[in-house]
Amino acid sequence: MSAPAPAAKGSYALEALTDDFGFYVRADALLAERRSPMQHIEILDTPLFGRAMRIDGCFMTSERDEFFYHEPMIHLPAVSFGRPRSALIIGGGDGGAAEELLKHPDMQRVVLAELDADVVEMAREWLPAVHRGAFDDPRLELLLGDGRAFVEQCEERFDQIVLDLTDPFGPAVALYTREFYAACRSKLTPGGVLSLHIQSPIHRPETLARIVASLRSVFGVVRPYLQYVPLYGTLWAMAVASDSTDPLALDAAAVDARIAELGLRDLQLYNGATHQALLAQPNFLRELLAQPAQAIVEGDALDDPSLQADSMQALRVMPV
Template sequence: MADRDWSIETLHDDYRQALRIDAVHYDSNTDLQRIRVLENARFGRFMTLDGVVQTTEGDEFIYHEMMTHVPLLAHGHATRVLIIGGGDGGIAREVLRHPSVTHVTMVEIDAGVVEFCKEHLPSLSAGAFDDPRLNLVIADGAAFMRESDAEFDVIIVDSTDPIGPGEVLFTDTFYGHAQRRLRPGGILVTQNGVPFMQGDELTNTMRAFKALFGDATCYLSTIPTYAGGPMAMGWGTDGDARHVSLETLQTRYAASGLACRYYTPEVHKAAFALPGYVARLMP
């Protein structure tokens, strides 16, 4: 099959991955970036921004469950959550599955991403945008973090890779503003790429986190779409939530009513056990 029938991702100079295009559902340019919604027989519908795969129907549950349920169940009594990015609605969907959460602010820079995901990838948000607990703000996430005086129990940064509009969300200044938006015991979680392929990204984030938080590390999750090894999710808090016991996590998970496809309390605990090559990326 010719290259024109494949979506070839060129995020890395020396590595390529490709998904066969079985159908094209959307292809348009916004003011900020080119958005495409394509279909693959194995992964279902998938979205690309400037040629880089962001999410697929087939395995999105892994990313979204691990980005949300790890901090929320570790925290144990979060009521106010901030999402930076996440225009497909998957993070919001998982956060809002927690009945204890009373308010979610979601800041997305590109209204076009939200609108076409509602139309072309509705399973990702699964009605989250209609939940009265969700306040959707179309704005620059870095500016919101700098200017807002609101405080949150959990902040989830569901950013694109540190290129283009997403680059500012990986700076020390941004993380500093995020730290000031956390309530006591609050947790900041970030998307930090695949360490085997993007080691500098994790190292730089962890250097900033260690200057800001009493507990700064990352945890891992294996997501087929994000090839090259497990994905790292940055973790920063001044509390002791990372060390919550397995028994407590099991109790909280049962009480939440969640029935996850990837997350379990056991996976939660194991995700913080880092392979040597990842641990050596930590400053």
């Protein structure tokens, strides 16, 4: 691992979401960098977000804004379920999702299946403010390997499954198919919940619609919800899916009562009011999801609309 490299004044980490839109984040230093057999991992020191992780030029998480992503991904489904005792995370090598799940007092076992050991090692060393020691919690079991293979082969059932994945392009498409969602459904306990991110309704609406169609072809209850994630530079979407648990069945007072009963602490975003706000769908999203969309099935290939030029992935200097 290389020593921290100071960035020149005016250095920015650039990310393109599509051919038409992108953003930059000021970076003071490249703290660590590693090219694993699978991907390029960086830890940047930024004035706005603190330490931030990028994978293949895309921002994944940061110290100061991780709660915008992890809290709604974990607690909206978990509180809707009630008192989860077991959970499976596919991906999530930064440890942020595990840390949120382990806040639940009845949680006895969290399995984290991460494909890339280097992501875990980098996060463990450089992002303690994200995982907050979750990797050392005895309730957490870390499995390094193919998460899809684990789901298909394991006989255990979980109250919550979290798909904390990279974007659905290239090999990752296999984790967004109708067949994989059906495999996940078979590993949920009665009333169990699946949660996942489903892309941006602004920049990747067609992909979002196809993911929702895939979920609806498998689960009886599918609730997409919206959240702005500062580090992602845009409005982002997530979803909860279940055979019977419906987060819309809880009003704000009921959510706050459950949070109090569970003794959930250190929540910076999630409460009864935000539970309702997250699930409120603006008209443009309703119209998008009302249109016919084809489920993603085995063998499908989705085109990544993001720019992949090296100049847009590297830490570089822009005129200021």
